[in-house]
Amino acid sequence: MAVIQSQIDVHGSDFAVNRQAMLATIEAFRGLEQAVLDKAQAVQAKFHKQGKLLPRERLALLLDPGSSFIELSSLAGYKMHDDKDGSTAGGGIIAGIGFVRGVRCMLQVNNCAIKGGTISPTGLDKTLRLQEIAHENKLPLITLAESGGANLNYATDIFVPGARAFANQARLSKAGVPQITVVHGNATAGGAYQPGLSDYIVAVKNKTKMFLAGPPLLKAATGEIATDEELGGSDIHVYDAGTADYLAQDDNDGIAIARDITASLGWNEQLALPSKREVKAPRYSCDELLGIIPSESKKPYDVREIIARLVDDSDFQDFKPEFDLQTVCGFAFIDGQSIGVIGNNGPITPKGANKAAQFIQLCEQTNRALLFLHNTTGFMVGTDAEQNGIIKHGSKLIQAVANASVPKISILIGGSYGAGNYAMCGRGLDPRFIFAWPNAKTAVMGGEQAGKVLRIVTEEKMLKMGQQPDQAQLEQMEQMTAAKLNAGSTAVFGTARLWDDGLIDPRDTRELLANLLDMCWQSEYRELRSNSFGVARF
Numbered sequence: 001m002a003v004i005q006s007q008i009d010v011h012g013s014d015f016a017v018n019r020q021a022m023l024a025t026i027e028a029f030r031g032l033e034q035a036v037l038d039k040a041q042a043v044q045a046k047f048h049k050q051g052k053l054l055p056r057e058r059l060a061l062l063l064d065p066g067s068s069f070i071e072l073s074s075l076a077g078y079k080m081h082d083d084k085d086g087s088t089a090g091g092g093i094i095a096g097i098g099f100v101r102g103v104r105c106m107l108q109v110n111n112c113a114i115k116g117g118t119i120s121p122t123g124l125d126k127t128l129r130l131q132e133i134a135h136e137n138k139l140p141l142i143t144l145a146e147s148g149g150a151n152l153n154y155a156t157d158i159f160v161p162g163a164r165a166f167a168n169q170a171r172l173s174k175a176g177v178p179q180i181t182v183v184h185g186n187a188t189a190g191g192a193y194q195p196g197l198s199d200y201i202v203a204v205k206n207k208t209k210m211f212l213a214g215p216p217l218l219k220a221a222t223g224e225i226a227t228d229e230e231l232g233g234s235d236i237h238v239y240d241a242g243t244a245d246y247l248a249q250d251d252n253d254g255i256a257i258a259r260d261i262t263a264s265l266g267w268n269e270q271l272a273l274p275s276k277r278e279v280k281a282p283r284y285s286c287d288e289l290l291g292i293i294p295s296e297s298k299k300p301y302d303v304r305e306i307i308a309r310l311v312d313d314s315d316f317q318d319f320k321p322e323f324d325l326q327t328v329c330g331f332a333f334i335d336g337q338s339i340g341v342i343g344n345n346g347p348i349t350p351k352g353a354n355k356a357a358q359f360i361q362l363c364e365q366t367n368r369a370l371l372f373l374h375n376t377t378g379f380m381v382g383t384d385a386e387q388n389g390i391i392k393h394g395s396k397l398i399q400a401v402a403n404a405s406v407p408k409i410s411i412l413i414g415g416s417y418g419a420g421n422y423a424m425c426g427r428g429l430d431p432r433f434i435f436a437w438p439n440a441k442t443a444v445m446g447g448e449q450a451g452k453v454l455r456i457v458t459e460e461k462m463l464k465m466g467q468q469p470d471q472a473q474l475e476q477m478e479q480m481t482a483a484k485l486n487a488g489s490t491a492v493f494g495t496a497r498l499w500d501d502g503l504i505d506p507r508d509t510r511e512l513l514a515n516l517l518d519m520c521w522q523s524e525y526r527e528l529r530s531n532s533f534g535v536a537r538f
Helices: 013-041 044-049 055-062 121-137 152-175 190-196 215-222 228-232 234-240 251-264 286-291 350-365 383-387 390-403 418-423 447-464 471-487 491-496 506-525
Strands: 069-071 093-100 103-110 141-147 179-188 200-204 209-211 246-248 315-319 327-334 337-344 369-376 408-417 433-436 441-443
Touching (some): 013 055, 013 286, 013 491, 055 093, 055 103, 055 141, 055 251, 069 506, 093 121, 093 251, 103 121, 103 251, 121 141, 141 190, 141 251, 152 179, 152 190, 200 234, 209 228, 215 228, 228 234, 234 246, 246 251, 286 506, 315 350, 327 350, 327 506, 337 506, 350 369, 350 390, 369 418, 369 506, 383 390, 390 418, 433 491
Parallel strands (some): 103 141, 141 179, 179 200, 179 209, 200 246, 408 441
Antiparallel strands (some): 069 093, 093 103, 327 337
16 A cells, blocks of 8 residues: 655645634534533523433433543534524434443433423434434444423424334344433323333433323323322332333432443443554644635545545555546555545546446455545536446446445535435435535535526526516526525535534544444444344333
């Protein structure tokens, strides 16, 4: 392999401009996340007065001190449904992958400090994605539950697809993926089945409330009058119904019990892993990733400059570098893990599609994970591209991406347009993980292109009908179309809709990839103890 020799002038004016532009995008999305944190923090005194911890305080106690935590979809649902100003983003759930008693787990915490932790349609989509990640990567799933259930303003949107979350829980249990739930407060109606379908349930004394119908609904439906405690308090579920397996004295004790349960799984002891190769850090600082992407998106740059700051020792074996210049493929290591990298230096040509499809098959043959670094305007168009089989070769590339069984990780570092998004393993092609830098753009095409296309089509249609086009109206339509598409292509717009698993600071990319690759590697060697129906309480 060969060490990449960087051609970037890290002291130049262009680098400085690019760096400031990237820092501005990072500051913007961190500010959106902070608004949600501030909203929850505002009710801290109320929670503490009730003898309860805030959701993020619960999460902090659950995690091993000083360990890594990959937060997922922090801005899910941003300014969607009834999130008017963005301060209630997150879908009612704080979630991510972290370590509990040394065990890497999927963690989800109902954000009951905001709207009672009620779940929006996006919150349901986020839940389903978390379950998918836990299943695919064989991660124990720990839930800190306290939620008002479905947001009733959107109950009709949630009710039918919501059953999939319960089905997933049953299938996780059947597959041998343990689920642990601490019920810190209300778990009503459908929300009661979430802990009910877990393998281990911890109730918190005088705080847990689990019932299919709360006192108001019970009175309305049957006329019976009962208190919360009589219907589904902690003592009922521990001493009488047997729904809960453990009784905690308070939030702290409940989380301590969950940590002990996790330790008792013997999860790491069941895993025999081969040793990794020696890890060498990249020869260039990760801080330099801030200044490589041009602030003007139409300016070209070499994706190898990004690769040089992500892979071990900046060592990269370029595959067929002379065959096609636009699609970059090559072999490397990240944190000692062998991977194949595919990146873009422009649109995907027929040769580029051919090259990438072959490369994917080579990675499949040797069980190398695939890393896709998105920055493409899509597939090349024009008579030359069509005559050279862009449809044929592009289709074969999409087939290769869709059918590759090795772990696929996508990072959107720039534009991801048109079918290029598919060919580079966008969300619809089911990557194991997909994250985006805050400057990323995802759309069917650029806004300006879309505006021009619509203008040309409309003008030609009017001329065929014998009408004289109004150029002022056409100009307005073109500008409005461009503005609409541009607004719908931003990284924040995409992450709100779960087009990715979260936005990241470019400087954190290598550490994130090391963690994700290690997770994929461990899941491959882990054998689960499946059963027929999942663990049940009889």
